[in-house]
Amino acid sequence: DSGVTQTPKHLITATGQRVTLRCSPRSGDLSVYWYQQSLDQGLQFLIQYYNGEERAKGNILERFSAQQFPDLHSELNLSSLELGDSALYFCASSRSGLQETQYFGPGTRLLVL
């Protein structure tokens, strides 16, 4: 168990809908990362937050947004969902947000029908 929790574990929704994925980092970790894992794109970095501020941005679609709250938990919002958004979404956390071990959560499996 990495200490990172993600909810929900599974999510089934329809195209055009909006969903929110939630992540709680390990105790003491200030940085949160979001990754998307799909069969065709592999494991891709989406966005990183450090202590509430956006630190780095990857290939995140404009339909997707994220934020990190004062209690350090993070939410990833996916809107206007398309079939191709079906994937595993991982949250990871680390202590300082610099080059160090990232601890991954168990993921949220999103299925868009």
Next chain:
Amino acid sequence: QQQVKQSPQSLIVQKGGISIINCAYENTAFDYFPWYQQFPGKGPALLIAIRPDVSEKKEGRFTISFNKSAKQFSLHIMDSQPGDSATYFCAASENNAGNMLTFGGGTRLMVKP
């Protein structure tokens, strides 16, 4: 653009054998190279990591070899065990980009008893 290329995509090794997974990168600014191990239904977990100031790092049965001039690095698993059966990802990050990881495509390793 795939900045980290990983091979092979899949690998079958007999118990006790050596598993070798290779990665090549393009971005010369990368200066941190971790390997992650992922079991089915779980998030990736850090296995071992190396920085370019050393050519080799060993932790137990796992060794990373790093060739800076060739922009290549590899993971060697000695005395491979059935419990090592998992998907392995190489990754890379650059110091001035936070802790954003660029992952290779993954290698599915099966160790036969």
